[in-house]
Amino acid sequence: MWNDAPTYFRYWGKAKANADLDGAPCHLLPFHSLDVAAVGYHLFSPRTARCRDLASQLSLEPEQLQSLYVFSLALHDLGKFSRAFQSLAEPGVPELVEADSGLAYGSGEWPHHSKAGAVFLKAFFRGELKQQGLCAWGWGETDSGSKKFLRLLLNMAFGHHGLPVDAGTNQHPSPGFPEDRLAAWEYTCEVAKWLCPQWPERQVRDKNWLRQFQQVTWHLAGFSVVADWLGSDQSLFPYRSEPQILEDYWHNTALPQAAKALEKTGFGHELLPARFPGVEKFFGFSPTPLQQWAQDLDWADGPQLFVLEDVTGAGKTEAAMILVHRLLENGQAQGVYFGLPTMATSNAMYGRIADQYRRWYDSGQVPNLVLAHGARHLNTRFTRSIVSEQLRDHTYGEKEETASEACNQWLADSRKKALLADIGVGTVDQALMAVLPFKHQALRLIGLANKVLVVDEVHACDDYMARLLEEVLRAHARQGGSAILLTATLPHAMKRRLIAAYRSGRNLDETPVSLEQSFPLATRITDKGLEQFPLATRDSVIRRVAVETMHESDTVIQHLLNIAESGQCACWIRNTVDDAIAAYQALRERAANPEKIMLFHSRFVMADRQAIEQAALQRFGKESDAQSRAGWILISTQVVEQSLDLDFDQMISDLAPMDLLIQRAGRLHRHRRDGSGNPVAGDDQRPLPVLYLLAPLYEEQPGPDWLSDPMPGTAAIYRDHGQLWLTLKTLREDGGIDMPGRARHLIESVFGEDAETRIPEGLQQRHLQQEGERSSQRAMAAFNRLDMDKGYSAEASRSWFEDLEIEIDSRLSEEPSITITLVRRGADGALKPWVEAEQFAWELSQLRVRESLARCLPEWPQALSNEKDQLLECCSGLKYSRLWLMEEGGSSIEYSGDVGLRRVSNQGE
Numbered sequence: 001m002w003n004d005a006p007t008y009f010r011y012w013g014k015a016k017a018n019a020d021l022d023g024a025p026c027h028l029l030p031f032h033s034l035d036v037a038a039v040g041y042h043l044f045s046p047r048t049a050r051c052r053d054l055a056s057q058l059s060l061e062p063e064q065l066q067s068l069y070v071f072s073l074a075l076h077d078l079g080k081f082s083r084a085f086q087s088l089a090e091p092g093v094p095e096l097v098e099a100d101s102g103l104a105y106g107s108g109e110w111p112h113h114s115k116a117g118a119v120f121l122k123a124f125f126r127g128e129l130k131q132q133g134l135c136a137w138g139w140g141e142t143d144s145g146s147k148k149f150l151r152l153l154l155n156m157a158f159g160h161h162g163l164p165v166d167a168g169t170n171q172h173p174s175p176g177f178p179e180d181r182l183a184a185w186e187y188t189c190e191v192a193k194w195l196c197p198q199w200p201e202r203q204v205r206d207k208n209w210l211r212q213f214q215q216v217t218w219h220l221a222g223f224s225v226v227a228d229w230l231g232s233d234q235s236l237f238p239y240r241s242e243p244q245i246l247e248d249y250w251h252n253t254a255l256p257q258a259a260k261a262l263e264k265t266g267f268g269h270e271l272l273p274a275r276f277p278g279v280e281k282f283f284g285f286s287p288t289p290l291q292q293w294a295q296d297l298d299w300a301d302g303p304q305l306f307v308l309e310d311v312t313g314a315g316k317t318e319a320a321m322i323l324v325h326r327l328l329e330n331g332q333a334q335g336v337y338f339g340l341p342t343m344a345t346s347n348a349m350y351g352r353i354a355d356q357y358r359r360w361y362d363s364g365q366v367p368n369l370v371l372a373h374g375a376r377h378l379n380t381r382f383t384r385s386i387v388s389e390q391l392r393d394h395t396y397g398e399k400e401e402t403a404s405e406a407c408n409q410w411l412a413d414s415r416k417k418a419l420l421a422d423i424g425v426g427t428v429d430q431a432l433m434a435v436l437p438f439k440h441q442a443l444r445l446i447g448l449a450n451k452v453l454v455v456d457e458v459h460a461c462d463d464y465m466a467r468l469l470e471e472v473l474r475a476h477a478r479q480g481g482s483a484i485l486l487t488a489t490l491p492h493a494m495k496r497r498l499i500a501a502y503r504s505g506r507n508l509d510e511t512p513v514s515l516e517q518s519f520p521l522a523t524r525i526t527d528k529g530l531e532q533f534p535l536a537t538r539d540s541v542i543r544r545v546a547v548e549t550m551h552e553s554d555t556v557i558q559h560l561l562n563i564a565e566s567g568q569c570a571c572w573i574r575n576t577v578d579d580a581i582a583a584y585q586a587l588r589e590r591a592a593n594p595e596k597i598m599l600f601h602s603r604f605v606m607a608d609r610q611a612i613e614q615a616a617l618q619r620f621g622k623e624s625d626a627q628s629r630a631g632w633i634l635i636s637t638q639v640v641e642q643s644l645d646l647d648f649d650q651m652i653s654d655l656a657p658m659d660l661l662i663q664r665a666g667r668l669h670r671h672r673r674d675g676s677g678n679p680v681a682g683d684d685q686r687p688l689p690v691l692y693l694l695a696p697l698y699e700e701q702p703g704p705d706w707l708s709d710p711m712p713g714t715a716a717i718y719r720d721h722g723q724l725w726l727t728l729k730t731l732r733e734d735g736g737i738d739m740p741g742r743a744r745h746l747i748e749s750v751f752g753e754d755a756e757t758r759i760p761e762g763l764q765q766r767h768l769q770q771e772g773e774r775s776s777q778r779a780m781a782a783f784n785r786l787d788m789d790k791g792y793s794a795e796a797s798r799s800w801f802e803d804l805e806i807e808i809d810s811r812l813s814e815e816p817s818i819t820i821t822l823v824r825r826g827a828d829g830a831l832k833p834w835v836e837a838e839q840f841a842w843e844l845s846q847l848r849v850r851e852s853l854a855r856c857l858p859e860w861p862q863a864l865s866n867e868k869d870q871l872l873e874c875c876s877g878l879k880y881s882r883l884w885l886m887e888e889g890g891s892s893i894e895y896s897g898d899v900g901l902r903r904v905s906n907q908g909e
Contacts, residue, residue, distance in 0.1 A: 002095045005243035007179075008187035010097050011081055014232065014239060015089040024239035026091035029080050030187055031240050034250050036160075036231030037073040037195075038258035043223055043267065044069050049334060049450055050223075053480055054216055058209070064198040069220060071137075071197040072157035073227055079116030079158065081184040083174035093241050103174065115165045116173035117158035120184050121151070123171070128185050137192040138199065145204035149213065156217040156792050160224040162440035166794040194247045214791030219479060221792040222446030226420070230261045237261075265410040271335075271422060272362040273328035279318075282325075282359065288315040289536040293522055294322040297533075299330060300526045303477060305502040306484040307495060310520035311740045312666040313541045316486045317352065317456070324452050325360050327482055335367070336452040337419055339428035341460040343373045344613070345642050349456065350382065350425040354405040357423045369405045372418035372426025378606065378840055381405075386412045416440045419447020428455055428465070435471040435785050437797035448476055453483040457642055458498070459490045459659055463774040466494060467781035470501035475788050477505025488666075489659035489743070491751035499525055519744040537740050540672075545665045546690045546736040549698075549728075551710070556652050556694055557587055560633050564591065568649035569620060569629040569677065573636055573664050575654045576713035577601045581902050584635040593631060601637040603901040605822055607835040607844035613644060620646040626676035640667060647671045649686060654714050655695035655707075658727040658750040665691045665737050691737065695728055703762045722759035722767030726750045729758075818854040819881035821846050822895060823871075831864075831871050834886060842875060849901060856903065857884050858891040 002009075013032030016025050044051040046062035055065040079085065087099040106112050111119065125147060128136065134146060158165045174180055203209045231237060236257050240249075263269070279287035279295050287295060290310050306323055308316050327333040338353065340346040350371045357369055371382040385405040411421045418424055419431070420443065431453060434444035453476055461469055473483055485498065492515050500510055506527055516523075518534035525531075550556050556572060563570045574580040580601050588594040598619070600612050618624065619632050622645055629649070640646055641663045647670035653661060669689040674680050696702075696710045707724060708715035718724055730749040734742060749755060759767050790796040822834030822845045833845040860868055860883060872879050886895065895901045 002243060005095075006186055006190070007183040008081070008190070009243040010095060011086060011180075011183060012089075012091055012093070012096060013077055013080055014234070015091040016239070024241040026089075026093060026096075026241050027234075027237070027239040028241060028243070029077065030191075030246055031244075031249060031254075032231070032237070033074050033077050033187075034191070034246065034254045035237040035258065036076055036227050037070050037191075038250065038254035039227040039231045039261060040073040040223065041066065041070045041255060042258050042262050043227060048270065049331075050219075053450070054219060057480070058200075058213060058216060059203065060200060061198075064200070067196065067198045068153060068200070069223075071192065071195050072153045072220075073224060074191045074195060075117070075154055075188055076157040076160050076224060076228065077113065077117070078120050078154075078184055078188070079111075079113035079118075079173060081120065081180045081187070082110070082113060082116040083176035083180055084110035085113045085116065085174075086180075091241070097176070097179070100176075108170075110174055111170055112161075114158050114161050114163075115167065115170070118155055118165045118167035119170045119173045120181065121154055121158075122167045123177075123181055124185065124188075134199075136189050138196060140199075140201060143205075145207075145210060146199070146201075148210055149200065149204045152210075152214055152217055152791060152793075153220075156221045157224050159221055159792060160228040162225055162442070163800050164221070164792050164794045164796065190246060194250075211789070215478065215788060217792040218442055218445055218475075218788065219449060222442035222444075225440060225443055226267075226446075230265060230267075231258070233261060236264070266368050266408040266422075269365075271365050271367050273325075273331075274360060274362050276322065276325040276329055279322065282322075282356075283318060288319075288538050290319045290520060290522065291315050291322060293533060293535055294319040294326075297326075297524075299326065300524070300528070301330075301332075302527050303332070303480050303506065304482045305473070305477070305499065305525040306482075307490070307499070307521075307523040308484065308486050309490055309522070310488065310535070311537070311541050311743065312488055312663075313670075314520060314537070316488075317349070320454050320456075320484045320486055321353075321356065323484055324454065327452050328360055333452045333482060334450045335422040335424075336454060337372075337424040337426070337431065337448060338454045338456065339426065339431045341428060341457045341642060343375050343427060344639075344644070345457070346371065346373050346426050347379055348645075350379070353423065353425050354381065354385075357405070366406050367422035368407045368411050369423040369425070370407045370411055370418045370421035372415055372424050372430045374415070375606070375843065376415075376426075378610075378843060382407070382412075416443050419444050419451075421447075424451075428461070428469070431455075431472050432465060432468045435468060435475055435788070437784070437786055437800045439800070439802050441786070442792060445475065445479075448472075448481060449479050451481060453481060454486070455483070456486045458485045459487045459494070460642065463777040464781045466497070467778040468785060470497055471781075471785045471788075473498060473502045474505035477502045478788070489662050489747050491747055493751070493753050495523075499523075499530070517744055519740050542740070543669075543689070544736050544738045545668060546688065547693060547731045547734075548690055549693045549695050549732075550652070551695065551697055553583065553586070553694065556692070557583070557590065559652065559692065560587060561590060561592075563650050564593070564596065564631045564633055567626075567630040567676075569632045569634075570650040570652065571620070571634045571636060571640065571646070571648045571667065572652040573638065573640065573654065573656075574713075575637070575656060575711075575717045577603050577637055577900070578902070579654070579713045580635050580637050581899055584899070587633065587635065591633075596632045598632065598634045599636075599899060600634060600639060601900060602639055603847055603849060604897075605835060605845050605847045605895075607837065608897050608900070609847075610844075616640075616644060616646060620648060622647065622671050623679070624677070626674075626678045629677045640664075645670070647673070649677060650690065650692070652692040652694060654711065655693055655724055655728060656714070657718060657720075657723050658730065658746055661691070661693075661727065661731075662737060662739070662743070662746065665689075693728070693731070698728055698732060701760050701762060704766065706763065719773075720767055720770035722756065722763040722770075723750050725760065725763055726755060726758060815850050815852060817848045818851050819846055819848050820854060820857070820901075821878055821881040821883050823883050823885050825885070825887060831867050831885075842878060846881060847901060853893070853901075853903075854882050856891065856893045857882065858888045861885060861888060 008030055009028055011029040012026040013029035014027035044066045051062045055062040084103040084105040086097050087103045090099050103110050279291050310316055324336045338349050340349050376382055385407050386409050387406050411417050434441055504510055513530050516532040520535040522533040584599040588597050591597055619628055646667050648668055651668040653664045669684055672680050672684045674685045707721045727750050786796045823831050824834050826832045833841040835841050835844040837844050892904050894904055
């Protein structure tokens with residue numbers, strides 16, 4: 001067999017380690033290449049929506065797009081014909097080309113095989129394809145358009161390791177280049193002969209069509225990564241070290257095994273949506289006005305953007321779920337991704353979606369539901385949902401329609417794959433990374449394709465994130481996606497930019513739109529235009545929260561002591577951790593029951609933070625009663641603004657921007673209770689709610705130090721003191737927060753496009769400095785983002801980065817955060833995690849702080865350097881954190897389970 005075998009069989013594509021020689025020692029390169037191509041064949045079957053949609057965008061027949069994509073994947077590992085790659089291992093098959101251990105694979109001279117593929121293609125254009133024309137690959141002619149198309153198509157496939165490639169100045173990827181090049185060329189001609197790619201001969205003459213195809217390469221590149229991962233599964237594609245006719249292998253082995261691979265991992269099915277039965281039947285309650293609108297809205301074809309603006313408690317999440325269901329029902333999407341501001345809000349949303357998502361689809365189907373953020377493995381509900389293989393033919397009865405969630409193990413084992421699941425819930429960062437130059441970003445982009453992107457609390461995005469979100473909306477609209485943005489406090493300027501970005505992605509007129517002043521308001525953007533729907537408000541969410549000011553911390557503490565003595569519960573939200581710790585300690589010193597004072601901020605290790613969250617929910621959550629609440633005081637930072645469903649009898653807040661104060665006021669009388677604090681079905685029986693503000697004295701013409709002198713911590717956190725002055729001025733004039741009647745007025749008075757004209761002269765300089773900072777953040781986002789018009793190519797970014805197992809560059813901060821791991825020594829002297837737990841003890845012993853605070857930690861003892869090295873070797877994830885041995889003294893930092901991490905001197909941050 002080997003005597004008559006073509007030379008391309010003398011190259012391996014996958015090889016086993018010498019210690020593992022069960023079965024074939026290697027998988028010949030042509031076989032592996034066809035395995036991956038076969039996965040692509042099924043992924044882009046003309047029956048799939050992804051193939052039909054992309055083919056429609058390119059004015060191609062689905063079968064034609066499939067054939068082109070399959071041919072590109074058959075050549076995806078062309079660079080492995082390089083002798084440098086072949087020298088990485090010696091599989092023990094004497095017929096293979098001789099390895100050269102002296103070659104430095106992956107160097108500039110002998111590049112990685114992905115880049116080597118581009119080098120081979122460059123050589124073909126100068127030689128074989130120039131001499132023989134594209135007829136060698138079944139194409140009738142060779143011109144500039146066909147060459148550009150081939151470069152786009154094949155370089156996309158060569159970039160299957162998650163980064164685009166460029167041949168650069170490389171001429172030869174290995175010393176054995178002539179022989180390697182001949183084998184590679186013969187292989188390409190052989191597969192072209194019977195794969196018969198249906199070349200777009202007419203279309204490539206159109207420069208506009210080539211630009212359109214260039215944009216589609218992002219989508220194709222993402223699925224090339226998926227195809228390579230699945231096609232490399234040895235359990236499905238056993239290694240073969242003996243030559244075989246390639247066409248026979250294709251039909252008899254590669255295609256059948258690829259079908260099994262897709263079925264095993266959940267790609268082998270397209271879910272059938274269920275009909276939306278109406279709010280009352282689906283949710284079991286009467287709809288709010290917003291939900292009624294979502295249910296009754298006259299439907300429109302094509303991609304759509306919805307912006308839902310309503311108060312907390314108006315049922316925005318359920319309204320979004322209704323719109324998602326209707327998009328699924330009408331064939332305008334196959335899944336959904338919910339992007340939340342934090343991991344805590346993601347966890348909460350995951351629980352809500354898990355109880356409903358199966359009912360979006362026909363009975364008997366099991367869509368994959370994934371949680372996508374860095375600490376998802378600590379979420380026991382998600383980890384319990386992971387199954388080893390895709391469930392099939394699962395039926396459940398009428399009472400089991402919301403059966404437990406399920407996620408295929410292949411999709412769950414990496415955040416890189418998370419967005420590929422049918423239903424995803426996670427941080428908005430995972431979506432933002434789709435437009436940043438990270439390795440495998442194309443996976444996130446295709447994870448959003450054919451999905452509804454739902455972004456909750458969209459107003460919580462800072463200027464950097466908001467600019468990236470605009471790019472995500474533009475890219476998502478371009479690939480035909482729909483999106484839903486949820487907010488209670490969205491300034492018009494930000495809303496206008498988000499709408500413009502989506503319209504740009506749809507190639508619509510970018511003339512600024514005129515926005516309604518009404519609130520609540522639902523907005524829909526389709527290819528036909530913009531529609532705005534003023535909405536009514538249900539009586540239960542109409543309320544007024546009076547606002548009163550205090551000017552001294554001691555006054556606040558005495559007020560809290562009086563509240564506790566009266567048997568009520570309260571929360572004081574402080575703007576810095578150090579201020580929260582100082583208030584906690586001062587209050588405990590004077591409280592009759594100091595054990596009823598709780599502290600919650602971001603500088604607790606994960607285990608302590610989780611325990612405090614649960615305790616807070618028990619004390620102040622929806623199900624709490626008078627006995628559990630009476631006399632309890634929570635001192636907190638911004639962590640309670642969005643993450644937890646808490647309800648307080650009284651609330652004090654440090655002065656903050658208007659949108660955050662509205663959020664904080666939403667935790668005041670959040671649920672209906674009697675005068676003692678017990679839940680009731682009727683109206684709330686407590687006295688009218690009051691939000692107390694700790695703020696400087698109001699001045700009509702304040703000086704530059706108006707805020708920084710009395711409240712230095714707040715001044716450092718919220719540096720646009722003009723906006724805080726406008727917030728205080730507006731609340732003084734209104735006397736409180738009226739929702740929803742004055743919601744638009746409250747927001748636009750502070751963040752409106754003409755609001756800065758009302759900032760007094762003494763605060764103008766600092767305001768202009770912050771305006772410059774905000775412009776700088778937007779400019780930095782524009783600088784970092786990918787140029788999607790360049791297609792999947794190295795030119796799309798000034799530089800590309802390896803995707804570490806942390807999220808970076810999707811949020812901008814002047815000072816990076818550092819993960820700290822608390823370490824103790826056991827009785828036997830061994831290094832152990834601070835927290836004792838059966839699972840994830842190291843992760844539960846970690847917290848994140850600013851780099852400047854981490855620098856205050858003591859250095860690791862030199863005497864224990866060997867023990868540290870051994871620990872890092874067995875727990876590699878700890879390499880990305882700063883280890884702190886807790887028994888070491890002499891530090892200005894200390895940690896305790898009741899106070900968290902703090903400076904001993906407590907000088908503020």
